[in-house]
Amino acid sequence: xxxxxxxxxxxxxxxxxxxxxxxxxxxxxxxxxxxxxxxxxxxxxxxxxxxxxxxxxxxxxxxxxxxxxxxxxxxx
Amino acid sequence: xxxxxxxxxxxxxxxxxxxxxxxxxxxxxxxxxxxxxxxxxxxxxxxxxxxxxxxxxxxxxxxxxxxxxxxxxxxxxxxx
Numbered sequence: 001x002x003x004x005x006x007x008x009x010x011x012x013x014x015x016x017x018x019x020x021x022x023x024x025x026x027x028x029x030x031x032x033x034x035x036x037x038x039x040x041x042x043x044x045x046x047x048x049x050x051x052x053x054x055x056x057x058x059x060x061x062x063x064x065x066x067x068x069x070x071x072x073x074x075x076x
Numbered sequence: 077x078x079x080x081x082x083x084x085x086x087x088x089x090x091x092x093x094x095x096x097x098x099x100x101x102x103x104x105x106x107x108x109x110x111x112x113x114x115x116x117x118x119x120x121x122x123x124x125x126x127x128x129x130x131x132x133x134x135x136x137x138x139x140x141x142x143x144x145x146x147x148x149x150x151x152x153x154x155x156x
Contacts, residue, residue: 005098012106020115043120045109048130051122052105055134060097063138 017041100141108133 021037022030030038078086112129113122122130 001095001098005102009102020117037117040117040120044113044117044122047120047122048109048113048126049105051127051130052108052134053101055131056101056104056138059134059138 013042013045016045104134104137107137 017038020041021034108130111133112126114126
């Protein structure tokens with residue numbers, strides 16, 4: 001499942017950065033602006049994904065603690 | 077003692093839960109990226125504003141998940 005998820009992320013990222021960075025089709029090679037854009041796009045997405053992951057883990061663990069507290073209160 | 081059927085069911089539920097969480101996470105990443113990032117990609121790093129935006133976006137996304145979950149749960153749509 002992890003492999004499938006990584007592959008899906010890869011495809012999504014390619015699509016996203018292509019859509020955001022490539023506008024003209026006068027040539028069949030990417031120019032240096034487009035290339036740099038794709039690099040920054042990928043870089044930025046990975047960093048933003050890591051940050052979101054951090055917050056997601058925090059929010060998950062907070063929610064779990066609240067659930068445990070609720071369950072404990074109910075069992076009294 | 078749990079029967080084999082119970083164990084199998086437990087595993088299925090855990091697997092579904094896992095897939096649901098992974099899906100939620102992926103959507104959160106994608107949504108917050110779209111909402112927060114400057115698409116001109118001047119830098120490969122997030123600036124301070126973008127970083128703060130991601131933090132708040134994640135928090136709000138989670139809250140929305142909770143609200144929708146409550147409303148759907150009330151109609152018995154979940155857990156199937």
